[in-house]
Amino acid sequence: MANSSNPLHQSHHPLIIAMKGHPGTGKSTLARALAATLGIPLLDKDDIRSCTVTLQHLLPQSQSQPLLNDLSYRTLFEIARTQVRLGLSVILDSPLSNKSRLDEVVALGAKRVIVVECRPGDEIEWRRRLEERGREEDGTQGHKPATWEELMRLKEGYKGCDEYDIGDKAERIVIDTTAVGVTTENMLGRVLQFINSLE
Template identity: 55%
Template sequence: MEKQWPQMIIAMKGHPGTGKSTLSRAISTCLQFPLIDKDDIRDNTLSLQSQYQIPPSTLNDLSYLVLWQITETQLQLGLSVVIDSPHSRRANLNKLVELARAYGAHVVIVECRPKDEREWRRRLEERARSGGDKGHKPATWEEMGRIMEGYNGCWDYEIEDVKKIVVDTTARDEQEKLVNMVIDFIKSSIVV
């Protein structure tokens, strides 16, 4: 079977409630790349957190270690992947870049940055009301503010030679239009 795309990691980036998961699922479906969602891993550690009193930061770190191992396995198989994770710290992206280099893959960042803060807030709080936050994501806009303060600006870091597209996930564009915009960006950024 002939590959249409070079091997790559599409790394979603953005804060909770910005539409990363929705967009990452659509991109993964369109390109037929496996989706690796950090929240799938983190959600399964919540019982450890309460049962053994393990600090949330430790379980978050563990979730990243598992995410990177699953990513490496997919790369070993010659597959491309979509990674759904905030990538709020440069060290997380560094690890993906290191993995990509080890397997000759490209890294592309798709940053979900909502311009409409009211819509972002509505989505975040609606997810919490509907029970979709699993207990480790911010449930209120105030919690989101505390997380942003805790980042102390480190989430907006330089990415050097990694290709990046920023999309407004609160724009009234249809999901299909956003996916096509990302795919067009990848085609123009990476020799296919």
């Protein structure tokens, strides 16, 4: 339930919370918890990308993935821009896999951008979660890696561009989503504490 005393809710100084991380790192789980607690819109790139799956057969295979991925980001950012213009804070759930995407987020005009980076320290646990999700979705999401091998190919395709210096473009908190004993509540508490420390 949204907290009516929450300073982010319908603020005239909107904030963007931009999730960052590879598939299966737990960023969507944390993003949903943040949205529910703060009572602000959650915009998920995967929701948009899922709507473009039927377009893949209209394009050459070599072009469909990058073109539809770019379309999904552009749509995500345009929707976010509208919310920010209305004075609403938003949470953006996407891999944010290169610096140019962060630049686009910053250009949306929010008072502040906070990057919540989900970086799992335990690769075995990360792999288990990714492949469990892949089995549950049973290939219905087409564009998401369902196996560890698919994820490794995706990471190789980034060619290191996903590891970039945020600099002074945004505030950043890094969360190890696979730390021993960590729960969604723990992670949520850490992020909220970080946000409050910036006020």
